[in-house]
Amino acid sequence: MDDPAAPAQGASLEAFRNLIRSEGERLYRDLPWRRTRDPYVVWLSEVMLQQTQVPRVESRMPAWLDRFPSLEALAEAPSSEVLAAWQGMGYNRRALALHRAAQTIVQEYDGVFPRDTKQLVVLPGIGPATAQGIRAFAFDLPGVYLETNVRTVFLHHFFPDVPAVPDRELVPLIEATCPDAPAGAADEVENLAVPDEAALGCAALPTERGGGRQAGRLGAGEGGQAYASPQDGHDTPRAWYYALLDYGAYLKKTIPNPSRRSAGYTRQSRFEGSRRQKRAHIVRMLLDARSEAPSGLRLEDIARGVDELERAAGRPPVDRDLVSSILSDLVREGFCTEKSGTWLITES
Numbered sequence: 607m608d609d610p611a612a613p614a615q616g617a618s619l620e621a622f623r624n625l626i627r628s629e630g631e632r633l634y635r636d637l638p639w640r641r642t643r644d645p646y647v648v649w650l651s652e653v654m655l656q657q658t659q660v661p662r663v664e665s666r667m668p669a670w671l672d673r674f675p676s677l678e679a680l681a682e683a684p685s686s687e688v689l690a691a692w693q694g695m696g697y698n699r700r701a702l703a704l705h706r707a708a709q710t711i712v713q714e715y716d717g718v719f720p721r722d723t724k725q726l727v728v729l730p731g732i733g734p735a736t737a738q739g740i741r742a743f744a745f746d747l748p749g750v751y752l753e754t755n756v757r758t759v760f761l762h763h764f765f766p767d768v769p770a771v772p773d774r775e776l777v778p779l780i781e782a783t784c785p786d787a788p789a790g791a792a793d794e795v796e797n798l799a800v801p802d803e804a805a806l807g808c809a810a811l812p813t814e815r816g817g818g819r820q821a822g823r824l825g826a827g828e829g830g831q832a833y834a835s836p837q838d839g840h841d842t843p844r845a846w847y848y849a850l851l852d853y854g855a856y857l858k859k860t861i862p863n864p865s866r867r868s869a870g871y872t873r874q875s876r877f878e879g880s881r882r883q884k885r886a887h888i889v890r891m892l893l894d895a896r897s898e899a900p901s902g903l904r905l906e907d908i909a910r911g912v913d914e915l916e917r918a919a920g921r922p923p924v925d926r927d928l929v930s931s932i933l934s935d936l937v938r939e940g941f942c943t944e945k946s947g948t949w950l951i952t953e954s
Contacts, residue, residue: 619779619782619783622763622783623783623846626759626783626846626849626850626853627841627845627846627849629849629852629853629856630845630846630848630849630850630852630853631849633849633852633853633855633856634848634849634852635660635852635855637651637660637664638664638667638668639651639667640743640848643743643744643745643746644744645719645740645744645745646676646677646680646719647671648739648740648743648744649719649732649736649740649744650667650670650671650704651663651667652735652736652739652740652743653700653703653704653731653736654666654667654695654700656697656700656736657696657697658695658696662695666694666695669691670691670692673687673691674688674691677708677711677712677717677719678708678712678717680704680705680708681705681708681709681711681712681713683705684953684954685702685705685940685951685952685953685954686893686896686951686952686953688701688702688704688705689701689702689889689893689941689951690893693890693893696886698885698886698889698941699731699939700731702730702939702940702941703730703731703732704730704731706730706731707729707730707731707732710729710730711729719740719744721740721741721745721747723737723738723741723749726740726741734750734752735751735752735753737749738750738751738752739751739753739847741843742843742844742846742847743844743847743848746787746788746842746843746844747787747843748784748785748786748787748843749784749843750777750780750781750784751780751784751847751850752773752776752777752780753851754854755850755851755852755853755854755855755858756780756847756850756851756854757773757776757854757864757868758854758857758858758863758864759850759853759854759857760776760779760780761776761864761868762857762861762864764776764779770868771868772868773868783846784843784846784847785841785842785843785846786843787842787843788842878919879916879919879921881928881932883915884912884915884924884928884929884932885932885935885936887911887912887915888908888911888912888929888932888933888936889936889941889942889951891903891908891911892908892941892942892949892950892951893951895950895951896950896951901948901950902945902948902949902950903948903949903950904947904948904949905926905929905930905933905947905949908929908933908949909924909926909929912924912929933949936949937949940952
């Protein structure tokens, strides 16, 4: 067999699609969130996987789903509990966005996840890539899912050695190669089973079924793997993008990362000693203070805690103006509130 890592210069789109389907079958990763089409679990996986390694998401998702087993449970929870459950995943903004989006879906869509791209991208924290991931993996609907592993595949095969390739050059290729939705895909979610404890490592989940909610279990012989794996022989958006994701992950491990040749590529900034690290530390302090100091923390208390973090790492104390600036950002973004010179984590 030809080396799958060799660029497909001059190859037809159909030859490229055949290669991806073959490699997708060979490299398929049986990940927990692929064993369901529940839009809530699919959405959660898309958000958790942003700048977070797959093993960490695998280890953290079961506890999250135990605490917030449904969209409604997440929407009804206090934001402080959502933030507390998110600790260790990084980028706390994602947790608040999940919470706000869940509340919007419950309030404006009666708890039924929207499928239209325009409706999805106006929800907090859902951009074009996340929206298309939800559409492809929950509803088997076609679209341009331009995620980093997908970008890697198209850069490698169609733009070998070309620097600074803009996404607008990739979009037509991704759109042309994505298969159409299978017949009845828009309604198929009504008949899907959901994973059992062994599948997701937690209690069986409710799933969206048309306009209502219904619980179910995925037992032996009920076709769970047929819904998740490209090995089922169906040429669908869901199977296609799983194949691209797995092949892209493989390419990153075997050749220099092609996504670095994207015009939009930026190296993630260093976390240690950064403003982002101090923000995360302050959020944890405010979460801990719910029981230890329910009336809130003063600026000096917070600054002292940040100084301890810096001193432990061999760095100098922080400027109080920097701490005040971070607190102002956290208040503006809804993480905490200020009352009479003390700061408390937001509980709404």
